[in-house]
Amino acid sequence: MKTKIEIEYSWWDEFGDEPTQSDIIEILDDEAFSHINEMRNEGMTSGELNYTVDFGEASYTEFSGWWGLTTKRVED
Numbered sequence: 007m008k009t010k011i012e013i014e015y016s017w018w019d020e021f022g023d024e025p026t027q028s029d030i031i032e033i034l035d036d037e038a039f040s041h042i043n044e045m046r047n048e049g050m051t052s053g054e055l056n057y058t059v060d061f062g063e064a065s066y067t068e069f070s071g072w073w074g075l076t077t078k079r080v081e082d
Contacts, residue, residue, distance in 0.1 A: 008080040013042060015055060015073035025069065030059055034069060042073050051075045 017034045018024055025031050037057045045053050055071030 008082060010078045010080045012076050012078070013073060014076075015042065015071055017055065017057075017069045017071040020068050020070075030067075033057075033059060034071075038071065038073065042075075045073075046075070 015038045016024070017038070025034060034057060038055055041055055042053075052072070052074040055073055056069070057071075058066050058068050060066045
C-alpha cells in the first residue's frame, strides 16, 4: 500500500495579484514550507498564510495565502 500526500498553496498581495518576481516567490515558498510544517505538526490539513516582504525604506508588501493537504491511497 502506498499513500500520496499532496500539498497545494497559493499567495496573493493586498491587491489580489500573484507574486511575479522570482526572489519574492522564493521567499514566499520558504515561508509557506515552514508555516505548513508547523501547522501540520499541530494536526492541521489546511490553513491561512500571511507574510510581509520588507523592501526597506518603509516599503513593504503584505501577502496572504491559503494551503491545503490531500491524502490519497495509491495502488502499487
